[in-house]
Amino acid sequence: MDVNVLDLQRMSTEDGPGLRTTVFFKGCNLKCAWCHNPESISYRPDPNWFKNKCIGCNICVAVCPQKGISKTSDGLHFSRERCTACRTCEKKCPNAAIELKGKRYETDALARELLKDKAYWGADGGVTLSGGEVMMQHKAAIEVARLLKEERVSVAVDTAGCYDFRILEEILPYTDLVLYDLKLFDPKDHKKYTGADNAVILENYKKLTDKKIRVWVRTPIIEGATDTPQNIESIARFLAEIGQPERWELCTFNNLCRDKYERLDLTWAYQETQKTSKQHAENLQEIARRYVANAAYTGAVQEVISNR
Ligand code: SF4
Ligand code: SF4
DSSP states (O other): OEEEEEEEEEEESSSSSSSEEEEEESOOSOOOTTOSOGGGTSSSOOEEEOGGGOOOOOHHHHHOTTOOEEEETTEEEEOTTTOOOOOHHHHHOTTOOEEEOOEEEEHHHHHHHHHTTHHHHTTTOEEEEESSOGGGGHHHHHHHHHHHHHTTOOEEEEEOOOSOHHHHHHHGGGOSEEEEEOOOSSHHHHHHHHSSOSHHHHHHHHHHHHTTOOEEEEEEOOTTTTOSHHHHHHHHHHHHHHOOOSEEEEEOOOOTTHHHHHHTTOOOTTTTOOOOOHHHHHHHHHHHHTTOTTEEEESOOOOOOOOO
């Protein structure tokens, strides 16, 4: 079975306990307005254009079999509708100014690649399966988790939980920890900012707690969307009532990923939004802790660190 992966992030400290290797699976069923990993949204690789490397030779425009690349006064544009991810432009570019991020692995090859990192995981660390939405490729995710468990590796699954619980249930026998996103409590706001209703997400959280699964909840702190006292208090009350997670992380915002949007030729509403202030994070943490003792704000919304 094969699996589409955006990237592997080694020595990760923000995706569960200890030192971990995080696998970012491609494909997502949510459309969060603030997404920090826009390259992980589509299932297949998208062309990333590195403007600073481009020498303007137009070779890519000429070789694209889909006529999917056009040149305008403000640079190259790649048509997502036309692109078939054939990688011709990437191969023919004379200055490595185009990269299609993403790689296809066989599940056993991915597990072998991950096991190379075993030496640094220690007693607490391991592998985190993340995305995108990892459960969009759930059969492959289950297989990778099963292979890792055979080697006694600690496996965490990082998910937004917006799907039938039976899908999540299948991976639980091979999972030590679920990192579970609760972004917005109000259903209308959730729909507005992520494109999806949150009823199934809340229901699935309840099912996880009923099963006594080890869960860390994560809430991104996004200006004007999730960072209101009302939202944090609503989630806090829900957690206190349904079942407290082992940990609740309020993940502060930064805009370091804005270059990714430029490379993908996408606009981003949070381009100029500043990092969450310490004071604001502390205020929200204080509200959270009235209901959930182990709530804490953390460094940043999780993202794949660009390697270029
Ligand atoms: S082939 Fe490469 S260098 Fe030439 S125009 Fe395209 S991106 Fe720029
Ligand atoms: S990957 Fe292929 S189809 Fe997509 S833009 Fe490049 S040459 Fe065109």
